[in-house]
Amino acid sequence: MIASTAVVYRSGNGLALLANKCAARTFDISTGMVYASIRDQIVRAQLLIRDLKTSDPQCRKILIVGAGVAGITAAACASQFGIEAVVLETGDKPFQLQSAASNRRVGPFMYEWPSIVSEFQNYPNDDSGLCEALESTPTWTADSPHMASDLADVLSRWLRGRTFQEPVPRFFFGVAAEVARKYVKEFVTCVSKQQTDGSKDGVPALELPADFVALDGQRINGKSGTYLPDYVVLAVGMGTERVFLIDNEPNGVKGVPFWSQDDLRANCRMDWEVGVFGGGDGALQDVLRLVTKHDHPLTFIDSLEKGADSIKAKLNALRSTLEVLEQQSRLLASWSSGPVYDLIDSRCRELCKELSSLPRVADKVMSQMRLGNGIVYHVYKEGQFGRAYLLNRFCVHLIHACLQEKKAIGGKVRYVRLSSTLVRSASEHLGTFKVALDNGQILNLDRVVVRYGPNRDEQERSQLVKISAETKADRMSMSAIPLPFVVAR
Amino acid sequence: LSREQEIIAALIALGKAKKSINLQSLRQIVEKISKNGLRENWEISARQVLRTLEGVGLVRFKGYEFIQATDNLIKADLPEEVKEAIATGSEFAPQVDSPTTSPPGAGGGAPPPDGGGPDGANGGDGFREVLGHPYLFSLPENEFDELLDAIR
Numbered sequence: 001m002i003a004s005t006a007v008v009y010r011s012g013n014g015l016a017l018l019a020n021k022c023a024a025r026t027f028d029i030s031t032g033m034v035y036a037s038i039r040d041q042i043v044r045a046q047l048l049i050r051d052l053k054t055s056d057p058q059c060r061k062i063l064i065v066g067a068g069v070a071g072i073t074a075a076a077c078a079s080q081f082g083i084e085a086v087v088l089e090t091g092d093k094p095f096q097l098q099s100a101a102s103n104r105r106v107g108p109f110m111y112e113w114p115s116i117v118s119e120f121q122n123y124p125n126d127d128s129g130l131c132e133a134l135e136s137t138p139t140w141t142a143d144s145p146h147m148a149s150d151l152a153d154v155l156s157r158w159l160r161g162r163t164f165q166e167p168v169p170r171f172f173f174g175v176a177a178e179v180a181r182k183y184v185k186e187f188v189t190c191v192s193k194q195q196t197d198g199s200k201d202g203v204p205a206l207e208l209p210a211d212f213v214a215l216d217g218q219r220i221n222g223k224s225g226t227y228l229p230d231y232v233v234l235a236v237g238m239g240t241e242r243v244f245l246i247d248n249e250p251n252g253v254k255g256v257p258f259w260s261q262d263d264l265r266a267n268c269r270m271d272w273e274v275g276v277f278g279g280g281d282g283a284l285q286d287v288l289r290l291v292t293k294h295d296h297p298l299t300f301i302d303s304l305e306k307g308a309d310s311i312k313a314k315l316n317a318l319r320s321t322l323e324v325l326e327q328q329s330r331l332l333a334s335w336s337s338g339p340v341y342d343l344i345d346s347r348c349r350e351l352c353k354e355l356s357s358l359p360r361v362a363d364k365v366m367s368q369m370r371l372g373n374g375i376v377y378h379v380y381k382e383g384q385f386g387r388a389y390l391l392n393r394f395c396v397h398l399i400h401a402c403l404q405e406k407k408a409i410g411g412k413v414r415y416v417r418l419s420s421t422l423v424r425s426a427s428e429h430l431g432t433f434k435v436a437l438d439n440g441q442i443l444n445l446d447r448v449v450v451r452y453g454p455n456r457d458e459q460e461r462s463q464l465v466k467i468s469a470e471t472k473a474d475r476m477s478m479s480a481i482p483l484p485f486v487v488a489r
Numbered sequence: 490l491s492r493e494q495e496i497i498a499a500l501i502a503l504g505k506a507k508k509s510i511n512l513q514s515l516r517q518i519v520e521k522i523s524k525n526g527l528r529e530n531w532e533i534s535a536r537q538v539l540r541t542l543e544g545v546g547l548v549r550f551k552g553y554e555f556i557q558a559t560d561n562l563i564k565a566d567l568p569e570e571v572k573e574a575i576a577t578g579s580e581f582a583p584q585v586d587s588p589t590t591s592p593p594g595a596g597g598g599a600p601p602p603d604g605g606g607p608d609g610a611n612g613g614d615g616f617r618e619v620l621g622h623p624y625l626f627s628l629p630e631n632e633f634d635e636l637l638d639a640i641r
Contacts, residue, residue: 014616017616017619017620018619018626021619021620021626021627022626022627022628022633022636023623023627023628023633024620024621024622024623024627025620025621028636031636031639055616055617055620056616056617056620057540058617065640066640080530080533081533082533082537090640090641135530165530177640177641180640181637181638181640184637184640185634185637188633191621191623192623194621195621195622195623196623231620234636234640236636236639236640237639239639240639464624464626464627464628464629465625465626466624466625466627466629467624467625468624469624471624473629489532
């Protein structure tokens, strides 16, 4: 780690521009990203604006669509770099997505586990010695991972309390989606035409909304003028979340979206039969929320180490091995296509199996299981643990290994894996779900949790090498390149 | 001296002394000559001034960090328009008011004085051209339309 208080001149190298470009003078910083934590969204937005300022110093105005973490950060960063920003948002307030989830916890460095950095709960965390962050970085402090809705409140207060330097960004909330859609389409069409045909037609200016909600929540009605951006930044979310149990049955059984309020942890006990479908981070997190006493995987790990020096020593001994495996997987993913995480996953399972054979570890893990007669059926395709972060996969593998070791755990929630099978059909009757699997098994469930993630078509689609309309498009992914923890000044 | 003039004075001083110029060495000199102390966002002002001077060929960037002041600058031979632009805090560069008059990649902006240099670091035309390109690193039209549909 680098401890530095000296000012160092850091400029962009343009990678963020190429990695996020989606159309002529237009960037998409949200959709189909491999790294999509709240911290990643902050960093991605800052890198983009910094690189834009470096690579095109003539950029003076940008239009940002979306006022979530990425959009707001981009606006704050633009102001710091002397770029005027207008933000259009269809919702009535910033950080709307997280504000709806008061039962899902998030931490700034949680996915860096087993690195020691994962223990930091403040962002950007001056004490970490990582570096001095850009002045425009959203900041928060906490002792433990925040509830998502609390974090949205904290970030809103940060935004409202911020004194922006000129040019001050302008925020337009409650704007009709069609206004943004129509303008961006016109902008890209016109800019592209200039490039391909040498068209002299001017890019149209955006007619700023007359009727909108301001940052302070006041509804404004009055002429706002026009705005002609040099670039457009789309920050409209990760993409369409697949919440239907069967993809091609959009009227069938569906689960609650990831950032919506659910009742999985409404009671201390868990006596339902629940199906969790999918093998990504969302699915693994919900498995953990259902089967353990903990809202967050980090507190689960803490509980294993607490008051058990031998377990702590054992886990500490594993940390460096796990850290290297995780690093290798992430770096390999930057330079490869197709699955690369199977290597770390199989090693992770082996290590968990070894740990579970220690009676002390298995007992401690069982003591952290939730009380109740419920069963969590985890349905996923083998190898589908895909890009799940090590923290989530380690916790779930360890629980699974310990359950196999202990056999009987009376009065505690059970976790049953149904891998290598698919959902054949599903129906709902009076709040109960009947799910038939390809292996012939029928599940009668009280709850279904569908965590298939964003639409497959929207994954890693923002990088396309294509010289002309006729050239065959070659896709490559720059979205798998790891991001720094903090953007240094 | 204005803040911008302080930065130019520091550049000239370092150039005359044949010292290595980067933001840190500039800052050290400015700290000595500034009566009002440095603003929190001093680096941003410094970068703006350097871009202005680069635009008219009075400084060159060497790599990411090092700056070379040309002889003309060292002789303090600043064109009036540069002084004026710096005094008002605006960047001096051939004006590109809007994409209407000169889209990126269509010749807008001053070429680097030495005709090259790393684009990403120095704002070369290469990057602007790629960013404005309708196909390169762009989604096919139908996929872009789907992306816009996600605005809800």
